[in-house]
Amino acid sequence: MNRLKLSDHLILILGVLFMVSPVVLAFITSTHDALTIFRSGLQFTPGDQMVENYRKVMFEAGGFTKQVDGWVMLQNSLILGLGFAIGKIVISMLAAYAIVYFRFPLGSLCFWIIFSTLLLPLEVRILPSYEIVQSLGMVNTYSGLIVPLIASATATFFFRQFYMSVPDELLEAARIDGAGPWKFFIDILVPLSKTMIAAIFIIMFVFGWNQYLWPTLITTDESFFTLVRGIRQILQVWVGSQIPDYQEAMALAIIAMLPPVIVVVIFQSWFIKGLVESDK
Amino acid sequence: MKKVQFTSLSMPYLLLFPQLAIVGIFFLWPAAEAVRSSFYLEDPFGFGSTFVGFDNFVDTVTSSDYGRTARFTAVFTFFVTFLSLAIALLLAVKADKVLRGASTYKTLLMWVYAVAPPVAGLIGLLLFDQHVGPIVDFVALFGWQMQIGVNYYDTATAMIIVSVWKQIPINFIFFLSGLQGISKSVQEAASIDCRSGFRRFWTVTFPLLAPTGFFLLIINITYAFFDTFGIVDVIVKAEPGNNPVTLVYKVFLDGFRGNDLGGSSAQSVILMILVFILTIVQFRLIERRVHYT
Numbered sequence: 021m022n023r024l025k026l027s028d029h030l031i032l033i034l035g036v037l038f039m040v041s042p043v044v045l046a047f048i049t050s051t052h053d054a055l056t057i058f059r060s061g062l063q064f065t066p067g068d069q070m071v072e073n074y075r076k077v078m079f080e081a082g083g084f085t086k087q088v089d090g091w092v093m094l095q096n097s098l099i100l101g102l103g104f105a106i107g108k109i110v111i112s113m114l115a116a117y118a119i120v121y122f123r124f125p126l127g128s129l130c131f132w133i134i135f136s137t138l139l140l141p142l143e144v145r146i147l148p149s150y151e152i153v154q155s156l157g158m159v160n161t162y163s164g165l166i167v168p169l170i171a172s173a174t175a176t177f178f179f180r181q182f183y184m185s186v187p188d189e190l191l192e193a194a195r196i197d198g199a200g201p202w203k204f205f206i207d208i209l210v211p212l213s214k215t216m217i218a219a220i221f222i223i224m225f226v227f228g229w230n231q232y233l234w235p236t237l238i239t240t241d242e243s244f245f246t247l248v249r250g251i252r253q254i255l256q257v258w259v260g261s262q263i264p265d266y267q268e269a270m271a272l273a274i275i276a277m278l279p280p281v282i283v284v285v286i287f288q289s290w291f292i293k294g295l296v297e298s299d300k
Numbered sequence: 301m302k303k304v305q306f307t308s309l310s311m312p313y314l315l316l317f318p319q320l321a322i323v324g325i326f327f328l329w330p331a332a333e334a335v336r337s338s339f340y341l342e343d344p345f346g347f348g349s350t351f352v353g354f355d356n357f358v359d360t361v362t363s364s365d366y367g368r369t370a371r372f373t374a375v376f377t378f379f380v381t382f383l384s385l386a387i388a389l390l391l392a393v394k395a396d397k398v399l400r401g402a403s404t405y406k407t408l409l410m411w412v413y414a415v416a417p418p419v420a421g422l423i424g425l426l427l428f429d430q431h432v433g434p435i436v437d438f439v440a441l442f443g444w445q446m447q448i449g450v451n452y453y454d455t456a457t458a459m460i461i462v463s464v465w466k467q468i469p470i471n472f473i474f475f476l477s478g479l480q481g482i483s484k485s486v487q488e489a490a491s492i493d494c495r496s497g498f499r500r501f502w503t504v505t506f507p508l509l510a511p512t513g514f515f516l517l518i519i520n521i522t523y524a525f526f527d528t529f530g531i532v533d534v535i536v537k538a539e540p541g542n543n544p545v546t547l548v549y550k551v552f553l554d555g556f557r558g559n560d561l562g563g564s565s566a567q568s569v570i571l572m573i574l575v576f577i578l579t580i581v582q583f584r585l586i587e588r589r590v591h592y593t
Contacts, residue, residue, distance in 0.1 A: 118315035148333035230416035280414035
């Protein structure tokens with residue numbers, strides 16, 4: 021019995037090593053200087069350049085990006101992550117409320133139009149989407165960055181599922197007490213959805229923060245770059261450079277992953293609940 | 301729908317307006333545009349376009365480049381889906397069994413979910429780098445001279461490994477919650493009837509996990525097709541050359557670099573049909589899954 025348990029732990033530890041060590045290695049490497057890494061490869065023991073490297077990436081323009089520093093990109097990432105998550109939650113809660121709680125002509129047509137968006141990810145309609153956003157003059161704007169991403173109805177689908185599970189008696193009781201549709205929504209449905217909102221917020225924040233293709237197309241002006249978008253600049257700077265700034269690249273990678281990782285780890289029970297239950 | 305509902309003439313439309321407006325402008329319009337331009341040949345200098353029927357589709361499907369990309373995408377999808385599901389299932393079964401440190405294992409195995417694909421790609425790029433990468437040094441001990449970005453198969457291997465790494469957490473989360481949903485009485489009954497843990501897994505636990513597995517299969521295929529864009533882009537350093545790329549990457553490449561609007565749109569439409577089929581299968585499975593429980 022004991023031997024069996026030992027092998028279980030061994031497999032889990034190997035799994036953990038596989039998942040964790042690339043990032044640990046990236047972090048340790050980000051604490052060395054470029055020459056050390058260039059001469060002897062990625063590093064396995066901490067170096068003394070950590071403060072210097074992170075300071076440079078965060079507060080000095082002219083490394084991978086010419087005009088902006090990591091701090092600006094961090095702010096842009098936050099704007100994208102928060103804007104996307106909040107926008108999506110507000111819009112989809114309203115839409116799901118209309119679909120579940122109202123009887124109106126064209127109701128099922130609206131439902132099908134909205135849910136048809138689940139069929140096609142942004143990636144497959146990327147070129148026409150770009151052209152339309154461009155013709156609307158939304159290239160290099162925050163709204164151009166955020167709003168087209170909201171078009172997919174995933175959150176609406178989650179909220180619809182959730183509202184359907186809310187007992188009908190609540191609405192009957194509220195109506196007897198004379199509550200109108202708006203009052204019922206604000207005073208009863210929104211407070212009931214709190215944990216659902218939190219769970220979806222975490223999923224959507226991480227999703228928004230991690231966007232890559234869309235920001236790459238829509239932002240050509242560096243002042244709108246997000247951290248994840250900034251990763252692409254590293255590659256362009258590296259082409260033809262003598263000693264690539266591996267340490268700064270790894271520092272940028274660590275900074276880019278830190279906020280979403282912290283959010284997911286701290287709120288993991290909500291996050292897992294949201295993920296597993298809403299995807300059913 | 302609900303048995304009790306409000307009836308109001310204007311309110312539902314007001315509530316739906318923001319969502320419908322965004323869907324209309326940023327989804328229906330571009331989707332329709334993609335279908336339309338897949339039937340046209342656009343002048344690269346912007347001097348109008350001519351209707352060419354199915355020519356774009358025929359050109360696309362018959363080009364050897366497209367065939368090569370489609371084959372790679374199929375192989376890539378197979379390996380990413382199979383490996384990430386298998387590893388995640390193994391880890392979930394073990395994590396479900398252990399008592400000591402279960403939540404620590406869980407956290408350490410799932411946090412990579414939050415790492416963006418291009419960030420994963422960048423770390424992978426350095427691990428597999430010819431000059432500084434420890435993995436390259438390691439496999440060289442076995443006589444494998446790995447050359448990412450030069451050798452087609454080495455690049456493909458790196459892409460698959462990074463994509464699997466990135467996808468294990470989500471599969472792990474779903475498998476673990478699936479395992480924890482299996483009732484204790486079923487497990488106890490099974491352990492009385494069958495002493496071999498291995499056989500018990502394949503005859504009792506595995507079939508009970510099958511609905512989760514099918515669901516994850518679709519999720520993983522969709523992931524390998526679309527969400528790996530960032531990984532592919534970073535590993536080929538945004539300059540694919542002769543390196544392997546996925547079909548979605550090719551849509552981007554032909555549309556934005558090659559300025560082949562019609563061809564890119566035709567590829568989009570082919571992918572749309574594929575996603576459409578996958579989604580219908582997914583909805584069918586969800587219905588069956590609800591039926592089970």
